[in-house]
Amino acid sequence: MTLFGGAALIALLYFGLRLAGVPNYWRGVISGALPTLAMLFYSLGHWPGGDVVAMHLALYVATAIMLTLTGDRKAGEPQQRMHWIPKIIVGFFLTLALLMAAFVSISINGLPPSVAQWFMPNVGGKPIYTAFSGEVPHDEAAAKVVGQYMKKSERQRQLGWRIEVAGLDQLKLGQAREVTVSASDSAQQPLEGAAVTLTIKRPGDGADKGTLAKLSPSAPGRYRALVGMDRPGLWVAVLLIERGQDKFETAKEIIVPTL
Numbered sequence: 001m002t003l004f005g006g007a008a009l010i011a012l013l014y015f016g017l018r019l020a021g022v023p024n025y026w027r028g029v030i031s032g033a034l035p036t037l038a039m040l041f042y043s044l045g046h047w048p049g050g051d052v053v054a055m056h057l058a059l060y061v062a063t064a065i066m067l068t069l070t071g072d073r074k075a076g077e078p079q080q081r082m083h084w085i086p087k088i089i090v091g092f093f094l095t096l097a098l099l100m101a102a103f104v105s106i107s108i109n110g111l112p113p114s115v116a117q118w119f120m121p122n123v124g125g126k127p128i129y130t131a132f133s134g135e136v137p138h139d140e141a142a143a144k145v146v147g148q149y150m151k152k153s154e155r156q157r158q159l160g161w162r163i164e165v166a167g168l169d170q171l172k173l174g175q176a177r178e179v180t181v182s183a184s185d186s187a188q189q190p191l192e193g194a195a196v197t198l199t200i201k202r203p204g205d206g207a208d209k210g211t212l213a214k215l216s217p218s219a220p221g222r223y224r225a226l227v228g229m230d231r232p233g234l235w236v237a238v239l240l241i242e243r244g245q246d247k248f249e250t251a252k253e254i255i256v257p258t259l
Contacts, residue, residue, distance in 0.1 A: 002042075003056055003101060006035040007063045014067045024071060032064025051107075055100035062093030110234055152249065160186030161241070161248050167227075168237050168254050176228040179213070183221050183241060190221025194243040198225065203236045203253070210238075232258040 013031035022030070039056050069086045167179035179198060183191035201210025215223035229235075234255055241248040 028068030059097035066090045176226040181223045196223040199238045229256045
């Protein structure tokens with residue numbers, strides 16, 4: 001919305017200044033500068049990522065340049081063809097903006113399954129996730145993460161807890177939906193007295209602390225909470241169950257569709 005909405009705002013400002021009699025050069029400067037500065041100030045408090053900011057700035061600059069180059073003709077003058085150099089500049093920025101928009105969309109939401117099947121095999125009929133999964137800065141760190149994961153998996157296997165989660169796949173944008181967790185111990189008895197939390201965050205975004213929901217007990221071994229989503233796209237839901245010194249953690253990727 002801010003991407004193409006900002007471009008539309010630049011066009012409105014440009015033609016509004018044209019009606020006010022402002023010279024063409026200053027029409028381009030003012031109409032391009034105001035949305036660009038607004039985006040920069042907004043990003044200071046709500047940082048969306050350097051790629052998103054660069055994508056917005058590229059499109060805003062390209063829009064202002066294109067309007068400035070094509071909007072200088074006065075009424076009654078014959079229309080002149082634009083020189084090929086400005087055409088290349090405008091085309092470059094527009095192409096760059098579209099490519100960056102596509103890359104950001106893929107990194108957040110992944111490729112549509114129908115498109116992903118063209119490039120990747122659907123091994124064993126399992127779903128294909130193409131969103132950015134994060135990065136590890138060094139090989140040693142990667143090995144350490146793998147080792148920690150294996151140890152945690154073994155501890156959880158020894159616990160023998162059985163966990164069932166319902167409601168995550170039904171989460172909708174702008175609507176609070178109930179998420180329930182059913183838990184039993186190694187003796188197949190309801191797991192009572194546990195602290196159950198659900199964290200939903202973007203994959204690969206270490207700075208995102210996510211949305212935290214604490215599930216309340218509703219029956220022996222059963223916990224529930226209302227969870228609402230304010231943004232669409234691909235998310236990772238991390239469920240943590242703690243009782244005494246014992247911990248059980250599991251994660252699941254979910255997709256929140258747009259309205």
